[in-house]
Structures are given as structure tokens and as C-alpha cells.
Amino acid sequence: MLRGAWGSDPGQFGRRRAQEGNPEVPMALAVDAHGDVTVLDQVHRRAQRFQAGRLSAMIDLAGEGVQDVATLPGGGTAVLDRLGTQTVALYDGGGRPLRTIPLTGGAIAEGGAVTGLFADTGGVYVEREHREVVRLASADGEADGTRPTLWGRPSRDGRTLLRAGIQDGPHGAVYVSVADRSTGAMDWTRSLALDGAALQIVLLDGDHAGAVYLGAVVATMRGATPEDAHVTVVRLDTTGTPTGTLRLPAPPASDEVFRAYAVGDDGTVYAMVPGDDGLEVRAYRLGD
DSSP states (O other): EEEEEBBBSOOOOBBBOOSOOOOEEEEEEETTOOEEEHHHEEGEEEEEEEEETTEEEEEEEOOSSSOOEOOOTOOEEEEEEEEOOOEHHHEESSSSSEEEEEBBBBBBBBGEEEEEEEEETTEEEEEEETEEEEEEEEETOBBTTTTOOEESOTTSSEEEEEEEEEEEETTTTTEEEEEEETTOOOEEEEEOOOOOOEEEEEEEEEOOOEEEEEEEEEEEEETTTEEEEEEEEEEETTTTTEEEEEOOOOOOOTTTTBEEEEEEEEEEEEEEEEEEEEEEEEEEOOOO
């Protein structure tokens, strides 16, 4: 879909090979309702937006400790720094800073507990330890002092909340649970058996039709050593019935990445794939 070399020019991406600590490549990507892709290049303190594979906008960021990004309904961008400033910074559609919102408060005792950033027409949210989601601001960026919580991640269709977890990693057993957003009632829970040992969940998202997508790093275990690591993505319909799978490249174990996979409104699955010469964002479709 799009590709950029390692470098600092527009349309290129940052890579850092430190002697100490984890190597770094872009930390996260986000996809808006139009299919435009935003890549968070914390190495060069910027977020770059691509339309149909071409660079369309660039946002200069205040620091390089950012780890996650979300697109706002009005065309703006939210950026998460959970460890450094412990804030979410909001930018308008032109990349100009709007305001910065502290993470701590309410259910968020410290920024390191935040495991995701989300935005929709209902507001700007962060997830605490892969469980409840805290509303930090309205969709137009006004801070919410009451900090209400949601049971799980907001879905792209706005109707449900999502949770997932690993039940039995060595045997590849995971689960997905979906609740109605308006009532809080549980819609369904589905246990899945993946095609290898489940090491990490790296994708939980939905499309605009209400399907849910779970992605996990799976591998064949040789003793304590994982082999043939890859990402298995399962699509589930609105009743929790699996309707398709994908096999994607796993994130390189040597690179620190926060969110390498995302789903668009139309069900396209996007993956950041770093290579020797640069970064590629690939687009995948499951068979209907």
C-alpha cells in the first residue's frame, strides 16, 4: 500500500539502533474512516498521514516518547505519551497543537498502565491494562473532568465494546467478548483455538459493519523457543461466529512497536512491516 525508506525526509521513516535498549522503528499506525493511514514516527518527532499511499500531511510532535496515535472524527490527531510527559496531545486537521490532557486521574493512577489510545464521535479514550477504557475528552478535545469508564474498547461502528485475552497460551486458546455499548449487556463471548501457541494479542478492532477482528502472535514452541512466529487474524461476525482468517508477518522481535496492526471501516487489515531498507504498510482483505 505504501512504502518509505529509512531516513528523515518527508515520506521516509525513522529507525534507531541503540547500543543499549530496544531498537526503534515507528511505534504505531492509525486508519481513519476514509482509509487514510497515519504513521507515528517518534524517532523524528512527527506523525505522517498518507492518502492512497502518498504523503498528504505531517504533524510535528513535541517529543519522541510518544507511543500511540489515533485519528479524531473531525480530521485531527491524538498522540499518546504514557511514560514521559504522561499526556495525550491533540492536534487539529492542519497539525496545529490544540491542547494537552494529563493521563493520570480517575481510574488512571500512572501513565505506564495505559495500553491503548482510541477516539470516536463520543470522545478521546485511553485503555487501562487491557481492560476498562477511560474517557479523557470530548470528540472536539474538551477535557472530561468526570473521567467516566467504558467496559472495553469502543468499536468502529459505535455500537459495541470489545475485550479479548489469552486463556491458555501454550495451547493457543484465546477469547473475545463483546458488550452492547448503550446498555452494557453482554452480547457474546467466543473462545478460539489458534494455529499455534498464543504469545501476545496485537489486534482487537472492528469494522463499520460490526465485525470484530482479533490478531495474535502465534508460534510453534520448541521447548521454550518460539519458531515460525506469525500473526493470525480471525474475523468474527456480529454473533461471534468466525468468518475468515489471515496469516500476517509477526513484528520483528528486536524492534519495539506499540501498535503495528489496525482495521479500517471497510474491514481492510493494515500492518506495518519493517525491513532492511525501510518500512512498508501492507493492506490485506479477508475473503467474503
